[in-house]
Amino acid sequence: MRLAIVGGKLQGIECAYLAKKAGFTTVVLDRRPSAPALSLADETVVLDVVSRSKEALRTFSDCDAILPANEDLATLTALDELSRKAGVPLLFDLEAYRTSSSKLLSNKLMNELNVLTPRPWPDCGYPAVVKPSSLSGSAGVMKASCQQELEEGLARIKELNDDVVIQEFVEGPSISIEVIGNGEDAVPLVTTEVIIDDDYDCRMVKCPFTGIDASAEEEFKEWGRRIAERMALWGIMDVEAILQDGFPKVLEIDARMPSQTPAAVYHATGVNIVETLVNALMRDRLERPSPRPGAAIYEHIAVDGDLMRSCGEGVFAQVRSPKVRKGLFGSDEMITDYVPGRTSWRATIICSGATPAEAWEKRSACIDRIIDSAKVSRFECRGEEMRA
Numbered sequence: 001m002r003l004a005i006v007g008g009k010l011q012g013i014e015c016a017y018l019a020k021k022a023g024f025t026t027v028v029l030d031r032r033p034s035a036p037a038l039s040l041a042d043e044t045v046v047l048d049v050v051s052r053s054k055e056a057l058r059t060f061s062d063c064d065a066i067l068p069a070n071e072d073l074a075t076l077t078a079l080d081e082l083s084r085k086a087g088v089p090l091l092f093d094l095e096a097y098r099t100s101s102s103k104l105l106s107n108k109l110m111n112e113l114n115v116l117t118p119r120p121w122p123d124c125g126y127p128a129v130v131k132p133s134s135l136s137g138s139a140g141v142m143k144a145s146c147q148q149e150l151e152e153g154l155a156r157i158k159e160l161n162d163d164v165v166i167q168e169f170v171e172g173p174s175i176s177i178e179v180i181g182n183g184e185d186a187v188p189l190v191t192t193e194v195i196i197d198d199d200y201d202c203r204m205v206k207c208p209f210t211g212i213d214a215s216a217e218e219e220f221k222e223w224g225r226r227i228a229e230r231m232a233l234w235g236i237m238d239v240e241a242i243l244q245d246g247f248p249k250v251l252e253i254d255a256r257m258p259s260q261t262p263a264a265v266y267h268a269t270g271v272n273i274v275e276t277l278v279n280a281l282m283r284d285r286l287e288r289p290s291p292r293p294g295a296a297i298y299e300h301i302a303v304d305g306d307l308m309r310s311c312g313e314g315v316f317a318q319v320r321s322p323k324v325r326k327g328l329f330g331s332d333e334m335i336t337d338y339v340p341g342r343t344s345w346r347a348t349i350i351c352s353g354a355t356p357a358e359a360w361e362k363r364s365a366c367i368d369r370i371i372d373s374a375k376v377s378r379f380e381c382r383g384e385e386m387r388a
Contacts, residue, residue, distance in 0.1 A: 001022075001023075001024040001025065001064050001065070002024070002025045002062070002064045003015075003019050003024045003025065003026055003027070003063065003064065003065055003067055003274075003278075004027045004028070004029060004060055004063040004065070004067065004088075005019065005026055005028045005031075005041070005065045005067050005069050006028075006030075006037075006049060006066065006067070006068050006069060006070060006075065006079060007028075007030060007037070007068060007069030007070030007075075008028055008029075008030030008032065008035025008036060008037035008038050008069075009030075009035060009036065009037065009069070009070070009259075009317060010036075010102075010259035010260070010313055010316070010317055011069035011070060011071075011256070011257050011258070011259045012028055012030065012035065012036075012037030012069040012070075013036060013037045013040060013259070013322070013335060014069070014257065014258070014259045014262055014263060014322045015037075015067055015069045015257055015274055016028055016037050016040040016041050017040060017263060017324065017335065018262055018263065018266060018272050018273060018274040018275070019064070019274050019275075020040070020042075020065075020275055021266060021272055021274075021275075022272050022275035022276075022325075023280070024274075025043075026040075026042050026044050027041065027042065027043045027044070027045060027059065027063060027070065028040070028043075028044055029043035029044075029045045029046075029047060029049060029056065029059065030044075031046065031047060031048040031049075032046070033046045034320070035202055035316070036319050036320070036321065036322050037069070038321075039322055039323060040322065040323070040335075040382070041320040042162070042257045043187055044157070045059050047080065049075060049078055049082065050075055050078045052073055052269075053078060053082060056078075056082055056229035057082055057085055057086055060082055060083065060086040060088050061086045061087075061088065063087045063088055064088065064089075065088060065091055065278065065281075065282060066079060066082075066086075066088055066090045066091065066092075066173060067084050067091045067092070067257065067274070067277075067291065068090070068091075068092045068257065069244075069257055071101070071256060073101070074094070076094060076097060076228070078096065078316065079092070080092075080094045086362065089281065089282060091235055091236075091277055091278070091281055091282075092183055092235045092256070092257075092272065093169060093181075093231070093234045093235040093255055094233065095231075096228075096231045096233045096234070096237065096255035097231075097255045097256055098265070099231055099255070100231075100252075100253045100254050100255040100256075101134055101254075101255075102133050102134055102163075102180070103131065103132075103133040103134070103165045103252060104133045104165060106252060106253050107120075107165070109227065109230060109231070110223075110227065110250060110253075112230075113223070113226050113227060113230060115223045115226075115227065115250050116223075116247065116248065116249050116250065117167070117250050117251070118167040118169075118170050118242075118247055118251065119167065119168040119309050120166065120167055120168075120169035120248050121167065123124065124166075124167060124168030124169075125365060126144065126146060126150075126169075126170055127143055127144060127145045127169040127379075128144050128150065128166050128167065128168060128169055129141065129142070129143055129144070129166070129167050129168070129169050129170075130142045130143075130144050130150060130153030130154060130156075130157065130164065130165075130166050131157075131164075131165050131166075131167075132157045132164065132323075133162055133163040133164065133165050134161070134162050134163070135160065135162060140156060140157055140160050140162070140212075141200050142156060143169055144166075149196050149274055150166075154155045154168075156260065158305075169244040170244050170249050170251075171242070171244065172242045172243045173193055173209070173211055173212075173242070173243045173246045174193065174194045174195070174196060174240065174241075174242055174243075175191055175192065175193055175194065175209050175212065175220070175240070175241050175243055175248060176191070176192050176193075176194050176238050176239065176240045176241075176258070176261050177189060177190065177191045177192070177220065177221060177224055177238065177239050177257065178190070178237070178238050178261065178262065178265075178273055178368075179224040179225060179227070179228045179233070179236070179237050179238070179239060180228075180233075180235070180236050180273075180276060180277055180280050181228040181229065181231075181232070181233030181234060181235065181236075181237075181280075181286075182234060182236070182280050182281060182284075182286045183232050183233070183234040184229070185229065185230035185286055186224070186225045186229045186233055186286075187225070187286055187287065187288045187289075188221035188222075188224040188225050188279075188288075188292055189265065189271060189273065189276070189289055190207060190208060190265045190268070190271055190289065191208060191209045191212065191217055191220065191371075192205050192206065192207045192208070192261045192264055192265060193205065193206040193207075193209040193211070194260075194261065195242070196312070197310075197311065197312040199312055201311075201312025201313050201314050201315075202259075202260050202300075202312060202313050203299065203300050203310050203311055203312045203313070203328060204297065204298065204299040204300070204310065205260050205261050205263075205264040205296075205297075205298040205299075206264070206295075206296075206297055206356065206359075207261070207264040207265050207267075207268035207269065207295065207296050207298075208269070208291075208295065208356075210242065210356060212243055212246070212248070212308065213246055216243075216247050216248065217245060219247075219248075220239070220241060220248045223239065223248075223250060223367075224237075224239040227239065227253060231255070234281065235255060235256075235277070235281070236255070236257055236258075236273070236277050237253055237254060237255040237256070238248075238253070238254050238258045238261065239253050240252050240253070240254075247268070257274075257277075259313065260298060260313065261298075262274065263298055263348075263349070263350060264296045264297070264298035265291075265296075266296075267294075267296035267298070267332060267333075267350050267352040268291075268294045268295050268296035268352060268359075269289070269291030269292055269294060270291065270294070271289045271291050274360075278288065282309065282338045286303035293351055293354070294352060294353070294354060295352065295354070295355055295356040295358065295359040296332075296350065296352040296353075296359055297349070297350070297351045297352075297359045297360060297362075297363040298348065298349070298350050299348065299349045299363065300312065300313060300315065300316035300346070300347070300348055300349075301316075301346070301347050301348075301349060301367075301370075302315050302316065302318075302345075302346050302347050303338075303343075303344065303346075303347075303370070303374055303376065304343070304344045305343055305344070306375060306376055306377040306378065307376070307377075307378050307380065308367075308370060308371065308374070308376045308378070308379045308380070309379075309380045309381070310380065310381035311346075315346070316346050316347075316348060318346055319335075319336070319337050319345075319346035319347075320337045320346075321337055322335050322336055322337050322346070323336065323337075324336075325338070328375065329366045329369040329370050330362065330365050330366045330369050331349050331350060331351050331362070331363075331366045332350050332351055332352050332362075333350045334346055334347045334348060334349055335347065335348040335349065335350075336348065349363060349366055349367075351363040367379060
């Protein structure tokens with residue numbers, strides 16, 4: 001399998017990493033020569049697939065499939081056309097992506113399917129979350145506890161030239177699940193817990209998530225299946241929710257390859273989401289996975305001088321030409337630009353174990369080794385402060 005991955009940021013890192021685990025040959029394309037996923041690829045092509053479509057077409061014609069790892073609509077639209085010209089499958093559903101990239105449209109869809117979501121404004125009252133309809137991740141998101149903060153959030157989204165969504169602020173563990181569909185049927189995969197930083201960026205993933213009742217988790221998975229099948233999803237999406245009083249409230253859906261959660265799922269359960277996607281769409285093998293027992297912690301860190309931080313994905317994205325380093329500082333693996341003597345570096349730490357407690361113990365031991373070896377005097381992590 002020769003897989004073209006278009007996009008060299010965090011999604012590209014995730015795709016290249018898991019494709020390699022599946023034994024695929026990877027060709028990563030990005031218009032930026034400094035894109036971090038390029039250093040994880042078997043082959044690299046630096047170009048803009050929109051403006052240099054003929055060159056991109058030649059690259060795609062020599063591949064078995066194309067996997068988008070970006071959220072740029074112009075690029076995704078171009079890929080949809082180029083895949084048809086090349087006669088190479090695009091492992092992506094553009095129409096489902098258009099729906100999921102609008103929170104207004106996706107909320108309407110979920111309401112029609114009786115999926116539990118946060119209450120809308122003004123029924124929810126304060127505190128509320130003000131967010132743009134079309135931007136992904138934490139971009140433009142603001143918590144409003146009063147009228148003044150609400151107006152500030154509205155002004156910020158007006159500057160972004162986007163529609164506004166205002167919902168109940170829901171507190172509790174943040175959970176996520178991937179769903180794969182073949183255009184008719186859909187299969188939910190493994191539930192993970194997503195730990196965010198103060199800017200609502202993911203800084204850590206724990207797999208599996210153990211703080212949910214089995215019946216509530218099955219309902220969450222069923223919602224994912226119904227949403228995907230209503231959209232006739234041909235590809236992958238993730239469903240993100242907050243667990244409140246033991247039951248999930250779905251925040252959003254994203255019909256694209258996610259970053260961060262798939263690697264945690266792989267190390268905890270052996271389920272390779274990139275391989276599962278290829279099997280479903282190219283080998284007619286859409287199957288509910290049989291995860292092995294286990295657990296994993298996936299965490300971004302940034303080291304700058306004597307300070308180490310557990311950081312969000314935006315900070316980790318500053319990583320330069322990362323490599324996969326097996327066993328580094330006692331981890332299972334690290335995706336990192338660390339080299340001995342470098343005083344500023346980024347890493348994703350991946351630690352697994354037979355149980356969540358065992359995985360956490362390995363992660364903590366790894367952090368301690370970094371503190372000792374890298375001359376770190378202070379470690380900042382929400383709820384966990386360490387000083388050497």
